[in-house]
Amino acid sequence: MIQAVFIxxxxxxxxxxxxxxxxxxxxxxxxxxxYSVIAAVDSADEGIGIATREVPDLVLMxxxxxxxxxxxxxxxxxxxxxxxxxxxxxxxxxNLTVERAKKTDHDGFLLKPFHRRELQSTIEVAMKRYxxxxxxxxxx
Amino acid sequence: MSSAGTGSDFFALQGxxxxxxxxxxxxxxxxxxxxxxxxxxxxxxxxTRFLPHAFCYLQRPALVWTHVTADGLIAVSYLAISxxxxxxxxxxxxxxxxxxxxxAFGLFxxxxxxxxxxxxxxxxxxxxxxxxxxxxxTAAASITTAIILPFTVPRILELVQQAKVSEQITAQLRAxxxxxxxxxxxVHHRVKNNLAVICSLLHLQSIHTRDEKTVDTFCDMETxxxxxxxxxxxxxxxxxxARVDFAEYAKSLAEDVVASYxxxxxxxxxxxxxxxxxxxxxxxxPCGLILNELISNACKHGFPEGVAGEIKVSVRSTxxxxxxxxxxxxxxxxxNPEIDVNTSKSLGLRLVRLLTQQIHGSxxxxxxxxxxxxxxxxxxxx
Numbered sequence: 001m002i003q004a005v006f007i008x009x010x011x012x013x014x015x016x017x018x019x020x021x022x023x024x025x026x027x028x029x030x031x032x033x034x035y036s037v038i039a040a041v042d043s044a045d046e047g048i049g050i051a052t053r054e055v056p057d058l059v060l061m062x063x064x065x066x067x068x069x070x071x072x073x074x075x076x077x078x079x080x081x082x083x084x085x086x087x088x089x090x091x092x093x094x095n096l097t098v099e100r101a102k103k104t105d106h107d108g109f110l111l112k113p114f115h116r117r118e119l120q121s122t123i124e125v126a127m128k129r130y131x132x133x134x135x136x137x138x139x140x
Numbered sequence: 141m142s143s144a145g146t147g148s149d150f151f152a153l154q155g156x157x158x159x160x161x162x163x164x165x166x167x168x169x170x171x172x173x174x175x176x177x178x179x180x181x182x183x184x185x186x187x188t189r190f191l192p193h194a195f196c197y198l199q200r201p202a203l204v205w206t207h208v209t210a211d212g213l214i215a216v217s218y219l220a221i222s223x224x225x226x227x228x229x230x231x232x233x234x235x236x237x238x239x240x241x242x243x244a245f246g247l248f249x250x251x252x253x254x255x256x257x258x259x260x261x262x263x264x265x266x267x268x269x270x271x272x273x274x275x276x277x278t279a280a281a282s283i284t285t286a287i288i289l290p291f292t293v294p295r296i297l298e299l300v301q302q303a304k305v306s307e308q309i310t311a312q313l314r315a316x317x318x319x320x321x322x323x324x325x326x327v328h329h330r331v332k333n334n335l336a337v338i339c340s341l342l343h344l345q346s347i348h349t350r351d352e353k354t355v356d357t358f359c360d361m362e363t364x365x366x367x368x369x370x371x372x373x374x375x376x377x378x379x380x381x382a383r384v385d386f387a388e389y390a391k392s393l394a395e396d397v398v399a400s401y402x403x404x405x406x407x408x409x410x411x412x413x414x415x416x417x418x419x420x421x422x423x424x425x426p427c428g429l430i431l432n433e434l435i436s437n438a439c440k441h442g443f444p445e446g447v448a449g450e451i452k453v454s455v456r457s458t459x460x461x462x463x464x465x466x467x468x469x470x471x472x473x474x475x476n477p478e479i480d481v482n483t484s485k486s487l488g489l490r491l492v493r494l495l496t497q498q499i500h501g502s503x504x505x506x507x508x509x510x511x512x513x514x515x516x517x518x519x520x521x522x
Contacts, residue, residue, distance in 0.1 A: 019333060025340035028347060064329075091332070091373050113339055113366055115399040 011057040011127065015040040016047035016074060017089060018066045026060065026089075026114060033120050044069035044077075051078045058127060060110065062089045063097045072101045079105045085130040087122060185273060190266035197263070204263060211256040218253030222246040237299055238292055248285045251278035321381060328376035335369035360436065360488075363397050367432035370396070371424045384424040387414035387455060390466075393428060394435055394453045401439035406448040408439060413454040417464060419520050426495040427466065427518065430503075433488045434468040434514045442472025442512060449511075462520050471511035481505050492516075 013035045017023040023040035030037055038056055041047050043066050051059055059078065063071040075086045085107040090098055098109070107126035110119065175182035197203040225246040229239045236242065255278050258271045339362045346358035370393055374384045391412050398410045419427065431453070438451050452469040481489055481503065492514075496503040501518035 019337055019340070021337045021340040021344070025343045028344065112336060113362070113396060113400075115396070115402065117402055117404065118399060 010034060010036040012036055012038045012054070013123075014038055014047065014051055014054070014056040014059045016042070016044070016059065016065065016071060017062040018042040018064065019062075022112070029114055029116065029119055033116075033123075035123070043067040044071065044074035047074050048077050048081075051084065052081045055082050055084060057084070058123060059084060059086045060089055061086055063101060070097070072097065072104055075101075075106060076104050083130075083134075085126045087126050185269050186267060187269050188266050190268050192266045193259075193263045208260050208263060211259045215253040215256040215260070218249045218256070222249045222253070225249075237295070241288065241292055244281070244285045244288065248278075248281040251281045254278065324381050325376045328372045328381070332369045332372035332376065335365050335372065339365050339369070359400065363400055363432055363436060364429060366396060366400075367393055367428040368425060371421060371428055374424070375421055380418070383418040383420055385416065386419045386424060386427070387416045389424060389428065390414055390431060390453060390455055393431055394451075397432055397435040398439060398451065401436065403443070403445060406443065406446055408443050408448065409450045411450055411452045413452070413456070415456050415464075417455065417457070417520060423499060423518070423520065426499050427516075430492050430495050430516055431466060431468070433492050434516075437475070437488055437514075438468055438470035438472065438512070441475050442470040444473065447472055458517070462522060464518060464520055466516045466518070467513060469511060469513045474507055474512050475505075477507065 011034075013030055015023050015026055015037055017026065017040060020040070020042065023042075027037045027040055035058075038054055039050050041050060045067065047059070047061065047065075050056075059075075061071040061075050065071050065074070069077075071088065075088070078084070078086065086105070087108040087110055088098075088101050088106055089110050089112060090101070091112050101109075107129050108122045110122050193207075194204055197207070222245075225242050229236060229242045229246075233239055251274070254274045255271070258267065258274050261267060262271055342358050342362045342365070346355050346362075349355055349358075370389060371384060374389045374392075375381060378385060391414060394410055394412060398408055402408075435451060435453065442451070443449055449471045452467075454465075454467050454469075456465050456467075457463070458465055479486075479489070481493065484490065492503060496516060496518075499518050501516055503514070503516050506513040506515065
């Protein structure tokens, strides 16, 4: 009897975060949870470039970034070009920016500091939501 | 406007009227004295040995009444205008520039009104001498006003210029205030960010050690530093850049601490009952560190692996105004009864002891069958 063997590849994640050490912590935490981080960049433009070129399975997007564009603008631009799940990284009290971010297309929010379970569940929910959306919109 | 202000304005108006009435009385007495000493002056002034104006108008009612109506209306309007001016000066005497200028205007207008009133009178009663006397007075008032008005022009222009400059200064001050606020917000944000980076550094370092006790120490340090970072985060997002909304802060902190000690199999629920209170940053920092120790202790010692339960965090005002109680209650297994808060060598309790001393508060640990309660009493300066 021949059985189809599925070896799911590790989900590929792009991190857009302006503090490289915070990004590094996130990379380490994600690796332990079984994700592969394809890159960690600190500007909106680099993030948009890699996201549209490499099309990762998920983008973790900090809202405050280096350079003119912030994370909300970068997310809008990425979503315009490719359909991939985007999760915002924010602090507790960035109320104004969070309100602005909530109005854009996104698949979740992750509060800093990162906690193992929250990180895992937020990413899983984001990817499931995306899969459902994809399934529904796939042409018959 | 307050009723007190209205009251004092009313008395100011009364005072002004009183002075004006005294002047008027003096003038009447002076005129009366002239009439008494020289009766011929009075006789001449009120002499009616002339033809009334009505004869000039050939007694035509249309013409007569048009003159009467027009002159009457002009007289009443002039009187109303001068009353308004007098009221304006009395209400804003201290703030209005050139009050005497307004009074001269008022007098000039009253005199004009008087001439029109006499015009009405002379249609039937030919008091032309009186009319001439009033016109002479009007001429004097008009000339005086006409002469002093040009002299005040440069000062009026200067005042307008000053008003413009003060408006500019106000705008500059506001802009500088806004710049300072933005800068302060940025500083709080950077401090918070740097503390977050320190947390990341500690986490990255902790990966390289296998000793569980050392990993725990790193974890403790991470939550301590995070409790400080949260103060700055609350500050830069707050309306008031010097005070922290402690209820919101305590809620964020409690959620983060409980999440960082999470045990997937036996969850610890968090319940909060927080009264809103704004506190200064230099009080928020020690209070946050104490709260962090208390919740961490409850998580670690109250709920070891395999024990689930609830932690209740509350902030309440006491009967003494400005005094608050922060309490952390857990229904876990309770801490070792041999531990004495005042002598314990554990860093957590030592920090609580020292920081309580720093904020001049009082701390107690109550053990009961329902669990462990830690209570901190502290003063909040308004």
